[in-house]
Amino acid sequence: MSEQRIEQVRLGTDGPLVGVQGLGCMGMSEFYGETDEAAARATLTAALDAGVTLFDTADVYGRGANEEFLAPFVAAHRDEIVIATKCGIERTDDPTHRAVRNDPAYIRRCAEASLRRLGVDVIDLYYLHRRDPSVPLAEAVGALAELVERGLVRHLGLSEVTGPELREAHAVHPIAALQSEWSLFSRDVEDSAIPAAVELGVAAVPYSPLGRGFLTGAFSDAATELTADDFRAHLPRYSGDNARTNTALLDPVKRIAREHGITPGQVALAWAQQRAEVHGLAVVPIPGTRRPDRIRENTAATRLRLTADDLAALEPLAAQVAGERYPESMKFTSASRE
Template identity: 50%
Template sequence: MKSRNLGAGLGAVSAIGLGCMGMSEFYGPSNKSQSLATLEYALDKGINFFDTADTYGLGRNEELLSSFLARHRDEITLATKFGIVRDGPLEERRIDNTTAYMIKACEASLKRLGIETIDLYYAHRLNPAVPIEDTVGAMAELVKQGKVRGLGLSEVSPATLRRAHAIYPIAAVQSEYSLWTRDPEDGILQTCKELGVAFIPYSPLGRGFLTGKIRSVDDMAADDFRRTSQPRFEGDNLQKNLSVIDALTKFSDSKGCTPAQLALAWVLAQGEHVIPIPGTRTERYIDENIGAGSLSLTEEDISTLGKIAPNGTISGDRYTTEGMQHVNI
């Protein structure tokens, strides 16, 4: 496994990380023993950058990682997040970036994870009512206290990143980025490179769409959130978007790899500061993702892939109207 550097002196991590969200929620039934086996397998194969958040499974995802971390803490760079709150009987979603909540959230994450220091702590989403200077300034206090090693932001605009970076060095920015989510190319990808900030694409396989295994809603579990919270997977949008995977599959066949490997290799080719974190719950897809790191793409290959789904051509937003209000802030 090759390595790439996080920003702000956090050092090197595996060039491909592992997003752990789906092990606890959102993509149908979870299996704890299978997930733990997958975590062990990923580390054994050279993946040492793991991503979670306090909201995933309402804390259960962090708890899942605790026993794994207890066995391998010195081998792992661990990222978690705060800011998305789901409470009440309906688990209604709100964004809280206040200092009081952040302190409480950090302590709760440390307890669930069973560790003393979080390597990379993200503000998961931003509430515009709280100035970014206040949020980052409060997060920096966690670094001084030894509870956090480095700071990250998620789904922010170039202007917000610059304001934040002026307060305290930002190590990483996490945003959705793949062949079918190209909006980071509108500025944040380049701004991260300029400032020496790592860019961490989540859902680099288009939430599974770019694997070629989703052709209809029937290919997803009944309680899969993509059915109701991801407009790109709904009705006519999904049918229109199938042309993307058809073109990608045809090209991957010519390259002797899977569509997922080709899509992930394209993300990796966008810069040495780019560290994707594809999520999976099974060992077989760990091997497939790692294989993408060995693919050699020519400039012509990269250009051809970029033309398969140009920015703005995908049918449907990546979140509901409410969700889209909290990205690129």
């Protein structure tokens, strides 16, 4: 076991205690190119040894394959971990089909399928992955609340919602966690959702806190450096002129890393962890990795402290980022129906 385990924090006012950093498992099955399954399984073990207890997946990752991949690990450590999964994005045999569904019947079917794939009797944290405006939010959250009442889900979360939507949902059933992209390069969540989370006692779970690897310097132009099956090659801010503009923004990140004797990725994660103090709420980033050595690097960032001067140097970066988070082709349409 690791000598230094990360601290714990509670998700929501009555949610589970988890390590102050979680693990995003999406890339272990899809989206980031070829995966070494043995290395990915070793990464899960390394994360648990370091005190990571929140493991994040979704039914859409590999169309269920990621949940199935996690099932043996979950079974072996069921009482030690908190398993989070999500519903609300529909995928079919058509690879171009990307739709969001929030209708209650679909939510119920998704939950039952996730339970089977994960091999568990109850999901610890169940998120609505995306909001479908064609379905009243109270109706969708009501369906999630029914899963809690049936004992199939312990706690609820929402992903990528606004402050008003978070308040509306919380009025139907307590929400433990708000999951949104939140990093040095993506801070839109601070406009309304984070203030609402602070008000309601909801924890923040930032995904892509490393900017999908860009903030670490792992690549500088996704279109030319990454494989064709890596979806980052299709994200506007990581290729071409946008990538060149955004690479220049990494200069203060690299400088701070040199001054502290740490990596740029650790700077980005330390910044994300310190949002807890800046905003006054629990923050549990879920960086994704498939390598055990990265687990040690990432979790060490929970013990780092950036200075006031460091934070001031990093403050303007997000406003200068070029390019949208997603292209038009990856934006969702509504597919909800009874």
